[in-house]
Amino acid sequence: MIRNQNGFTFIEILVALIITAMGLVGVSQLLAGALRAHLRAETMATAAMIADLAMEHTLLHGNDITKAEFRDFIRQAEQDGYHISIVHRPAPVQGFQSVHVTVSSDTIRQPVQIVRLIADNSVVSPEIAARKNQ
Numbered sequence: 001m002i003r004n005q006n007g008f009t010f011i012e013i014l015v016a017l018i019i020t021a022m023g024l025v026g027v028s029q030l031l032a033g034a035l036r037a038h039l040r041a042e043t044m045a046t047a048a049m050i051a052d053l054a055m056e057h058t059l060l061h062g063n064d065i066t067k068a069e070f071r072d073f074i075r076q077a078e079q080d081g082y083h084i085s086i087v088h089r090p091a092p093v094q095g096f097q098s099v100h101v102t103v104s105s106d107t108i109r110q111p112v113q114i115v116r117l118i119a120d121n122s123v124v125s126p127e128i129a130a131r132k133n134q
Contacts, residue, residue: 048112051102083103088100098121
């Protein structure tokens, strides 16, 4: 005589648990990847902001890093794991020089770099240089 069965067998429950566990592992890996991507994007955004502020200071004050606020800013950025490089190079256009600000970190693959062309005061007429220095 065959009886009607109510409920699930042990095998059915085991299969359902395995399928659920595999789904949860997939979701947790997805969340971990999203968190890594978010942290990488946040680090890149911070590096871009640091590069922009360093470029702004360089364009306003040249190579003068004696300003206490800027020294403190650089020191804090380096404590946070960012490495800042500011380099002045002759530009391919006569009368200009290029300013390269590079910010890197151990957590980002490619450094953030900003390059600006500025007039070289040694070539620019004294009147323009005087207006620029005001």
